[in-house]
Amino acid sequence: MPETIIYHIDVNAAFLSWQACSDISIDENALDIRTIPAVVGGNQEERHGIVLAKSTPAKAYHIRTGEPLVNARKKCPHLTIVPPNFPLYVEKSNAFIELLKKHSPIVEQYSIDEAFCDMSGMEKLHGNPIAFAHTLREEIKNVLGFTVNIGVSSNKLLAKMASDFTKPDRVHTLFPDEIQTKLWPLPIEDLFYVGKSTSQKLRFLGIKTIGELAKSDPEIIKSHFKKHGEVIWNYANGIDTDILKDRPEPNKGYGNSITTHFDITDSDTALKIILSLCETVGARIRADNVYISVVSVTLVDFEFHHTSKQMTLPSSTNVTEKIFEAASALFGQAWNKTPLRLLGVSTSHASTERYEQYNLFDMEKYEKLSKLNTAIDSIRSRYGEDSVKRACFINSETGHMGGGLQKAKRERKN
Numbered sequence: 001m002p003e004t005i006i007y008h009i010d011v012n013a014a015f016l017s018w019q020a021c022s023d024i025s026i027d028e029n030a031l032d033i034r035t036i037p038a039v040v041g042g043n044q045e046e047r048h049g050i051v052l053a054k055s056t057p058a059k060a061y062h063i064r065t066g067e068p069l070v071n072a073r074k075k076c077p078h079l080t081i082v083p084p085n086f087p088l089y090v091e092k093s094n095a096f097i098e099l100l101k102k103h104s105p106i107v108e109q110y111s112i113d114e115a116f117c118d119m120s121g122m123e124k125l126h127g128n129p130i131a132f133a134h135t136l137r138e139e140i141k142n143v144l145g146f147t148v149n150i151g152v153s154s155n156k157l158l159a160k161m162a163s164d165f166t167k168p169d170r171v172h173t174l175f176p177d178e179i180q181t182k183l184w185p186l187p188i189e190d191l192f193y194v195g196k197s198t199s200q201k202l203r204f205l206g207i208k209t210i211g212e213l214a215k216s217d218p219e220i221i222k223s224h225f226k227k228h229g230e231v232i233w234n235y236a237n238g239i240d241t242d243i244l245k246d247r248p249e250p251n252k253g254y255g256n257s258i259t260t261h262f263d264i265t266d267s268d269t270a271l272k273i274i275l276s277l278c279e280t281v282g283a284r285i286r287a288d289n290v291y292i293s294v295v296s297v298t299l300v301d302f303e304f305h306h307t308s309k310q311m312t313l314p315s316s317t318n319v320t321e322k323i324f325e326a327a328s329a330l331f332g333q334a335w336n337k338t339p340l341r342l343l344g345v346s347t348s349h350a351s352t353e354r355y356e357q358y359n360l361f362d363m364e365k366y367e368k369l370s371k372l373n374t375a376i377d378s379i380r381s382r383y384g385e386d387s388v389k390r391a392c393f394i395n396s397e398t399g400h401m402g403g404g405l406q407k408a409k410r411e412r413k414n
Helices: 014-026 069-075 086-101 129-144 156-163 176-183 196-204 210-214 218-236 267-287 320-334 360-383 407-413
Strands: 006-011 038-040 080-082 106-111 114-118 148-153 171-173 253-264 292-301 306-317 340-348
Touching (some): 006 086, 006 156, 014 038, 014 086, 069 080, 086 129, 086 360, 106 360, 114 156, 129 171, 148 156, 196 218, 253 292, 267 320, 267 340
Parallel strands (some): 038 080, 148 171
Antiparallel strands (some): 006 148, 106 114, 253 340, 292 340
16 A cells, blocks of 8 residues: 555535535425436526536436536426525535544645545554545545545545546545556546647547557657646656645735727726626635735726726735725726726735624625635636626626636637
């Protein structure tokens, strides 16, 4: 057994499972939506939502996570669609992480429904690591009411790959001496960090399996994919030097700006762009688990005159709405109605420690916003930034992230 033992724990169909657990806890006779064709995503009337999670029976209809609800309903006319409940997901996720922390000194939350646990040197306490993985899986099911997959290996990559093997409610190992038999036969699309575009290019090069990538010349792969090629070649060979981090290193400041191809002459357009900037800035702040206390806004007009304003917040925050509230106030102070060509939002004085000066009512409102932001970040991380957007950006030419540029335009620009 390797000296380093890493678990990757992944909740099976998390959003749907957590909703089912909640329903049954309220009414033990409630229908378990895990047993019928059901998905989480949008609502019965909404036609533009996507599938965020699906039940095992829904898989029989070839319903895929991330596809439009309209398509899912065509595949299964009697499909049950459950609207998302972000506060519930945060509550269940917190309980999940707290249980893991009882068994491991280092728990790194990877997303709202995934975590890595460093189980190295825990044999005296827990016994055989593989046997304990089964024990932990059962404990989560019995205590929290939902099932998980647990991948066991000597590094994070292999543990994560292992947890994606047969589902649900399973424990899988993928140690270095198992790579050739368990990892290499898999299609190249199954390798972590290989997306649709990369897999298409690899297949064009004649590389169809993870094993074929592992055996290829790394210099050739790097010549086609640059640094990304080096990473995926290492991954195909089970090489991953990333260590678990239960607390990230904080960044000193976070900002984003956009130069538009048109003159901004009205406040509605400007504020919508500022909101999209705040979306990306807020997501980066939360990803680093820090709080900021200073917000700045920069304006550049059509004659390239610069104007900047900043304010110190009464309480530190990582909530997008609070950042936007400050940024919009600063914009109102700074703009003299001159046509604009650049808008920027930046934040500073980042800290892992949070301080607050809210009354009870404001504190309750803040906590709700904070939980919603965290849940939305996780959904966007897993299913793409367009999986959740604010109503004001629906059917709008202004993109909801990245400074108002639509995603396709940003990708062409990059």
